[in-house]
Amino acid sequence: MTDPRCQSSPAALRNRALIAAILRPLLPPTGLVLELASGTGEHVVQFAQTMPGLIWQPSDPSPVARASIVARCEREGLANVRAPLDCDVTAATQPVEYADAIVCINMIHISPWAATLALMQLAGRILPRRGVLYLYGPYRRADRALEPGNAAFDADLRARNAAWGLRDLDAVVAVAAAQGLHCEDVIDMPANNVSVVLRRV
Numbered sequence: 001m002t003d004p005r006c007q008s009s010p011a012a013l014r015n016r017a018l019i020a021a022i023l024r025p026l027l028p029p030t031g032l033v034l035e036l037a038s039g040t041g042e043h044v045v046q047f048a049q050t051m052p053g054l055i056w057q058p059s060d061p062s063p064v065a066r067a068s069i070v071a072r073c074e075r076e077g078l079a080n081v082r083a084p085l086d087c088d089v090t091a092a093t094q095p096v097e098y099a100d101a102i103v104c105i106n107m108i109h110i111s112p113w114a115a116t117l118a119l120m121q122l123a124g125r126i127l128p129r130r131g132v133l134y135l136y137g138p139y140r141r142a143d144r145a146l147e148p149g150n151a152a153f154d155a156d157l158r159a160r161n162a163a164w165g166l167r168d169l170d171a172v173v174a175v176a177a178a179q180g181l182h183c184e185d186v187i188d189m190p191a192n193n194v195s196v197v198l199r200r201v
């Protein structure tokens with residue numbers, strides 16, 4: 001029987017295996033990975049199953065999302081996923097003091113710019129040298145016109161909340177650099193998304 005707590009995201013179902021394939025060679029074989037804005041839990045379940053040597057720490061400020069994560073992990077019997085944390089990166093204090101890597105999928109465009117600044121500050125503080133911050137989502141890019149689908153998505157986001165919207169990738173990379181994070185790679189992904197690999201120097 002399906003647990004009624006389990007939420008589902010069509011986008012997560014489409015991209016979780018592709019993201020896992022990008023992450024696998026980037027992440028250490030063992031250690032703790034913090035996932036921010038974990039949402040439904042479909043990503044962290046995929047990652048925990050395909051990278052079982054790692055301990056995964058999901059988090060989300062939404063109690064509905066956290067309940068979904070718990071339900072999915074219980075259903076799959078995953079021993080390498082910790083209980084999800086109530087984590088808002090803009091809060092004055094954070095529940096995590098160290099992580100070997102951080103994964104943040106589809107958060108930056110659905111949050112105020114202050115959340116991106118806080119994310120980079122957190123990564124700069126808790127990641128070790130050479131630790132990875134992985135970002136996934138749509139961005140504005142200086143070297144190409146904004147795709148029609150992303151332009152429509154951006155307009156919809158801004159209509160829902162004026163503080164949301166697709167961010168300029170160069171601006172995101174610049175605030176990361178200010179916290180000691182070097183942009184190692186930008187990888188084109190399906191549906192006009194990108195994987196952004198930032199590494200602590």
